[in-house]
Amino acid sequence: MGIDPGDDPVTDSYPKRAANVAARVFQGEAIIMNPADSTLFNLNETATAIWLAADGKTTLRHIVERDIVPAFDVDPEDAMRDAGEFARSLAEHSILTLQTEPDA
Amino acid sequence: MGILESINRRAMDMAIPLSVHIDLTWRCNERCIHCYLDHDDPDELSLSELRDLLDQMADAGTMFLTLSGGEIFLRKDLFAIVEHARLRGFDIKLKTNAVLIGEKEAARIAELGVHQVQISVYSHVPQIHDAITKAPGSLEKTVRAIGLLRAHRVHVVIACVLMKPNAGAFEGVQKMAWDLGAEFTIDPTITPHLNGDRSILDLNIAREDLRKIFETESLVGNVDAFTAPPGPVDEDTLDGTPCSAGHSSSYISPHGDVYPCVQFPLTCGNVRQDRFMDIWQGSAGFGEVRAIRARDLPVCSSCGHVGTCTRCPGLAYMEGSMYGPSSADCEKSFVRTGIPSAGMRLGAAARPMSGPLVQITVAG
Numbered sequence: 180m181g182i183d184p185g186d187d188p189v190t191d192s193y194p195k196r197a198a199n200v201a202a203r204v205f206q207g208e209a210i211i212m213n214p215a216d217s218t219l220f221n222l223n224e225t226a227t228a229i230w231l232a233a234d235g236k237t238t239l240r241h242i243v244e245r246d247i248v249p250a251f252d253v254d255p256e257d258a259m260r261d262a263g264e265f266a267r268s269l270a271e272h273s274i275l276t277l278q279t280e281p282d283a
Numbered sequence: 284m285g286i287l288e289s290i291n292r293r294a295m296d297m298a299i300p301l302s303v304h305i306d307l308t309w310r311c312n313e314r315c316i317h318c319y320l321d322h323d324d325p326d327e328l329s330l331s332e333l334r335d336l337l338d339q340m341a342d343a344g345t346m347f348l349t350l351s352g353g354e355i356f357l358r359k360d361l362f363a364i365v366e367h368a369r370l371r372g373f374d375i376k377l378k379t380n381a382v383l384i385g386e387k388e389a390a391r392i393a394e395l396g397v398h399q400v401q402i403s404v405y406s407h408v409p410q411i412h413d414a415i416t417k418a419p420g421s422l423e424k425t426v427r428a429i430g431l432l433r434a435h436r437v438h439v440v441i442a443c444v445l446m447k448p449n450a451g452a453f454e455g456v457q458k459m460a461w462d463l464g465a466e467f468t469i470d471p472t473i474t475p476h477l478n479g480d481r482s483i484l485d486l487n488i489a490r491e492d493l494r495k496i497f498e499t500e501s502l503v504g505n506v507d508a509f510t511a512p513p514g515p516v517d518e519d520t521l522d523g524t525p526c527s528a529g530h531s532s533s534y535i536s537p538h539g540d541v542y543p544c545v546q547f548p549l550t551c552g553n554v555r556q557d558r559f560m561d562i563w564q565g566s567a568g569f570g571e572v573r574a575i576r577a578r579d580l581p582v583c584s585s586c587g588h589v590g591t592c593t594r595c596p597g598l599a600y601m602e603g604s605m606y607g608p609s610s611a612d613c614e615k616s617f618v619r620t621g622i623p624s625a626g627m628r629l630g631a632a633a634r635p636m637s638g639p640l641v642q643i644t645v646a647g
Contacts (some may be wrong), residue, residue: 199396201374203346205299210290210346212374217438219286245334 189263192277195235196241200274204231213274220274225251225264235273235282239266286374294531296523298573299344300563302532304545307333307364308353309537313380314414315403317486318444319476320353327537330360332555334367337536341371348458351378353537365395374398378442381640382427387430393435400432401440401468405448407455415448429463432537439465445496446473446486457501463595472611475549475601487611493618512620514592520590521578528596529572535565543572547597549605572596575606582608586625588616 196202201212209227211220221261222230225247243262248255269275284292294301309324311646329334331641334405340348348368352374356379370374376399377392384392390646392400402426406412412422432439441460443453453469460467471488475481496502503509529543531553536542541562551569563569575596578584583594586608598609608626616624 199369200372201346201398202372203344205290205293205297205344208294210286214374214396214438217398219290221289234456238454249456 187239187260187263189266189277190240190259192266192279193235193237193281194229194233194239194266194270195276195278195282196230197274197276212270213272215273218272220269220272225253225261229262229265230269230275233266235276235278237281239263239277246267250281291527291531294344295527298564299531300340300533301345301528302347302349303340303531303535304349304351305333305336305535306351306537306545307355307358307361310357311352311354311380311420312357312382313354313421315416316448317415317444317473317483319474319483319560321478323354324537327358328364328554330541332539333364333544335375336539336554336559337368338369339554341373343560343563343566345374346372346374348373349378350378354383356383358530362391362395365392369395376401379382380401380416380421380425382418382431383412384428384431386431387573389431389435389437392432393437397437399438399440401442402429402441402465404441404456404459406452407459408452411449411452418437426459426463429465433464439463441465442474443467443469445469445471445488445490445492448486450488450492453496453502469496469502474546479601489615490618493615494584497619498580510619510621512614512622513587513589514546516587516589521576521584523577523590524573525575525577525580525594525596529569534623535559541566543569544597546595547572547600549597549600572605580606580608582626582629587622588613588620588624592624601628 201209201214201215204227207224207227209222211222211229227249228246229242232246239262241257243258247253247258247262266275266277272279291301294601308327309320309322311322350364353589355377365375375397377384378401381402387618402425404412405415409422411418441456443456445453459468471493473484473487476483476543497510500506530548532544534542534545535554541552542548542550542555551566577589583589592612594612595609596605598611599607600603602610608624610626613624613626617627
């Protein structure tokens with residue numbers, strides 16, 4: 180079953196991890212440092228799964244359907260909404276870009 | 284608890300080498316009077332050895348990487364090393380005198396996403412700085428490089444090691460840092476030479492100069508809180524670990540020796556003979572360091588400063604025992620609070636001040 184994207188354009192964007200950040204995953208949680216402003220992020224497991232899947236070739240909708248809903252037993256529409264907010268937040272901090280086209 | 288503190292705590296609990304300091308070379312284009320290194324070490328890790336080491340460290344969970352020396356820009360392959368480290372997702376800090384940084388180098392550092400460049404400045408007065416580095420014109424070149432880095436929005440930290448010839452210099456260097464848009468850190472620290480020679484400790488600043496630093500609000504924050512006597516010692520304090528060296532941080536020399544810290548020359552292995560993670564997990568040296576709790580320190584466990592002292596186990600090791608007091612830190616606890624340490628009372632740390640202070644960082 181597909182997820183209703185509503186009017187949120189983030190759903191069909193292709194999130195991509197920023198190249199200049201430093202990152203490690205400890206016990207399923209990503210630690211990300213943005214060297215541009217020394218901001219340190221600690222993502223929970225769900226957010227980490229999205230972060231790790233953000234390859235610039237996969238839409239956020241597909242990541243949520245493929246990696247989040249089955250693994251975390253969450254309501255698909257809630258998951259999509261939360262993922263959209265998360266992706267936007269990381270994009271505002273320049274550690275994720277939301278591309279309108281996929282990488283080749 | 285902040286994110287960084289939380290990560291450090293987890294890394295210590297899990298024995299992950301979260302932070303690693305690699306000296307890429309001990310060669311240097313300056314000859315600083317307080318330096319603790321030999322400069323003619325010929326057997327540096329090659330680029331391919333370093334790439335392999337960085338891969339091992341990334342797999343081991345290392346995130347924070349400091350590349351230092353010697354002068355790192357004497358390595359022609361420095362940017363190849365940094366490029367590989369960035370590919371493997373490290374957070375990178377460079378330590379340099381910056382003399383060899385020009386426009387091209389500054390631009391490349393910015394492009395590579397280096398988090399921080401720490402640059403040594405000993406005085407805003409060229410004659411004083413250059414007399415310490417024994418390199419005429421060095422301050423001018425260093426300051427020019429800082430300007431280039433800042434023009435590329437690189438995060439610069441100016442580090443001022445204080446010693447007798449520049450004891451009063453920190454205010455001038457601090458103002459220089461502010462003017463250049465850099466952070467500022469001081470370190471009233473002279474450490475023994477790695478070969479054990481302690482003669483350079485004579486350069487340590489006088490007690491009254493250290494006291495002045497401890498009473499400078501722009502360096503220590505709330506002076507009353509900073510200089511307050513220590514509170515009661517509880518069981519949690521005695522169960523605590525002395526510092527992160529060997530628990531979540533490590534040091535690797537230019538020829539591959541692995542220590543708990545750059546100031547803790549206990550050789551735990553060599554990455555040319557063994558894989559880094561095998562040394563980190565399996566060496567007797569790391570095992571002994573990790574097992575030490577404050578209550579195991581025969582002198583310090585009975586000291587009222589034990590919960591607040593900056594005791595450096597590496598300096599204690601260089602004084603004879605990693606379980607002993609570090610006389611430099613005894614001195615600092617005393618100067619900070621006016622209360623003698625147990626080590627001082629027992630005469631176990633009666634030598635003149637000789638070691639590092641926890642660095643004090645001030646936002647620029």
